[in-house]
Amino acid sequence: MELETRGAGPGGASVLTTETPADPVDTLLAETSRMSQPPALSGGVKLGTVVGWDDAGRPLVAFADNPTDEPLAALATVAVGAEDVGREAALLFVGGDPTRPLIVGLLQPPAARTPVAAAVGVEARVDGERIEFNAEREIVFRCGKSSITLTRAGKVLIEGAYLLSRSTGVNRIKGGAVQLN
Numbered sequence: 001m002e003l004e005t006r007g008a009g010p011g012g013a014s015v016l017t018t019e020t021p022a023d024p025v026d027t028l029l030a031e032t033s034r035m036s037q038p039p040a041l042s043g044g045v046k047l048g049t050v051v052g053w054d055d056a057g058r059p060l061v062a063f064a065d066n067p068t069d070e071p072l073a074a075l076a077t078v079a080v081g082a083e084d085v086g087r088e089a090a091l092l093f094v095g096g097d098p099t100r101p102l103i104v105g106l107l108q109p110p111a112a113r114t115p116v117a118a119a120v121g122v123e124a125r126v127d128g129e130r131i132e133f134n135a136e137r138e139i140v141f142r143c144g145k146s147s148i149t150l151t152r153a154g155k156v157l158i159e160g161a162y163l164l165s166r167s168t169g170v171n172r173i174k175g176g177a178v179q180l181n
Contacts, residue, residue, distance in 0.1 A: 046091045048101065050084050059103060061089060067098050076103040 048063030051071045059080045060071040075094070080103060088107040094100040133139050139150045146160035165171060 044092075045104070046093075047107070048089050048091045050080060050087050050089050050103075050106075052085060059084075059089075061091060061101050061103065063091060063101065065098060072099060072101055074101040074103050078103060078105055080106070 046063055046065065048061040050059050051062050052060045054060055054073045056073070058073040059076055061074045062071045066072065074089075074091070080089075084106055089103045090105040090107065091101045092104050094102055137152050141148045147157075149155075149157040149159075151157070
């Protein structure tokens with residue numbers, strides 16, 4: 001069935017157009033499909049909370065604007081462990097679908113950790129033959145009750161409950177002054 005429509009075109013001329021009306025079944029299917037799709041979330045990153053794991057080992061997240069009443073299983077781009085339950089997570093949504101959250105990061109608690117200064121002046125090089133440590137003031141190697149301290153002034157302090165010095169060759173003690181006991 002075709003419908004004819006008459007109207008005025010440019011310059012007042014009469015225009016005749018014909019349309020085929022949409023099939024009512026197709027119209028109903030298209031409308032049902034639109035209604036079954038959850039609305040796409042916009043606005044960038046959303047915040048949610050890691051609340052646990054599902055049976056497949058995926059993290060579960062709860063967040064505002066969740067179209068369901070239950071936490072949703074999420075994909076993750078970062079490691080999420082048992083210690084992260086209760087932490088806030090930055091979420092994006094795959095294809096804008098609010099039922100498909102993606103954890104892109106975990107929020108760091110303020111002042112939870114002491115800020116780490118950039119590794120300026122800290123150096124440890126390993127080349128297979130030598131390890132070199134450099135520091136401005138001192139280097140301390142410590143294990144239990146023993147330690148070896150190297151200071152900026154050139155002092156080497158060796159402390160321990162028991163000291164042993166062995167050599168298959170000459171064992172020299174040399175200094176400006178040598179004190180025993």
